[in-house]
Amino acid sequence: MTTATKKKAEADEAADEHYIPAADALQAVLAKGQRPSRPSALSASITFGWRAMLKIKHVPEQLFDVTIFPIMMTLMFTYLFGGALAGSTGEYLQYLLPGIMVMSVVMTTMYTGVAVNNDITKGVFDRFRTLPVWRPAAMVGYLLGDAFRYTTASVVILVVGLIMGYRPDGGVVGVVGAIALLVVFSFAFSWIWTMFGLLLRSEKSVMGTSMMVLFPLTFLSNILVEPATMPGWLEAFVDVNPVTHLVAAARGMMDGSTDVGEIGWVLVASAVLVAVFGTLTMRLYNRK
Numbered sequence: 001m002t003t004a005t006k007k008k009a010e011a012d013e014a015a016d017e018h019y020i021p022a023a024d025a026l027q028a029v030l031a032k033g034q035r036p037s038r039p040s041a042l043s044a045s046i047t048f049g050w051r052a053m054l055k056i057k058h059v060p061e062q063l064f065d066v067t068i069f070p071i072m073m074t075l076m077f078t079y080l081f082g083g084a085l086a087g088s089t090g091e092y093l094q095y096l097l098p099g100i101m102v103m104s105v106v107m108t109t110m111y112t113g114v115a116v117n118n119d120i121t122k123g124v125f126d127r128f129r130t131l132p133v134w135r136p137a138a139m140v141g142y143l144l145g146d147a148f149r150y151t152t153a154s155v156v157i158l159v160v161g162l163i164m165g166y167r168p169d170g171g172v173v174g175v176v177g178a179i180a181l182l183v184v185f186s187f188a189f190s191w192i193w194t195m196f197g198l199l200l201r202s203e204k205s206v207m208g209t210s211m212m213v214l215f216p217l218t219f220l221s222n223i224l225v226e227p228a229t230m231p232g233w234l235e236a237f238v239d240v241n242p243v244t245h246l247v248a249a250a251r252g253m254m255d256g257s258t259d260v261g262e263i264g265w266v267l268v269a270s271a272v273l274v275a276v277f278g279t280l281t282m283r284l285y286n287r288k
Contacts, residue, residue, distance in 0.1 A: 048141020066153035099223030110210030113193030169256035188270035
């Protein structure tokens with residue numbers, strides 16, 4: 001490149017730096033017409049929920065934890081403990097299946113926090129925060145997407161159980177009601193993990209913390225055995241465990257002996273979880 005050419009290029013670059021477009025030029029490139037209205041809270045939440053569904057579509061391996069894992073849990077616990085605890089696998093399956101359904105779904109709730117933490121690490125949330133939408137919509141969208149996963153896990157376990165010989169005396173109404181109650185509780189319970197997803201530094205930390213909470217809650221409950229067979233001090237913990245009440249409510253509905261008190265307890269607990277951890281999550285989200 002000659003000296004004259006270099007000087008011309010430098011002059012053009014300097015002119016570009018000080019160029020101020022005219023108002024007419026700006027109007028020509030800007031969108032014309034009325035500015036679109038701000039989306040409603042419901043619309044924004046559904047949109048973010050659809051985003052979560054599209055992630056499953058592009059990475060179907062995400063469904064392994066709500067398909068393969070529940071099948072393994074159902075088969076393993078039925079045939080390992082059925083003969084020893086109930087005398088036959090068929091009788092034990094009638095007791096076990098609602099509990100395994102609760103265990104499998106509740107344990108998958110931690111992936112909500114993992115997904116939130118992963119998006120924060122990638123910087124996606126920085127973009128979300130600039131959008132003119134209802135602020136909690138991104139969080140609610142995650143949970144709406146995960147509600148599909150919870151329902152899928154419940155249906156998979158039910159189908160496997162029916163093949164193995166499980167027969168719900170509560171009929172279709174009882175089964176649908178139990179799954180709906182489980183999805184409602186899991187939706188509320190997932191707010192705990194969204195908080196941890198915002199609070200902790202890595203997705204491994206979120207998973208580790210989640211497992212430390214989920215393992216005692218699920219195994220120290222009435223999922224596998226009756227609490228009456230446990231030591232007194234352990235039975236006292238099991239009796240106040242929210243998972244115990246959820247299992248009792250779901251088991252009663254599926255067995256045709258609905259316990260209104262247990263259902264009410266679960267719904268109240270769900271409302272408290274959303275009120276407490278939903279508020280904490282949004283405060284962290286606004287400050288982070």
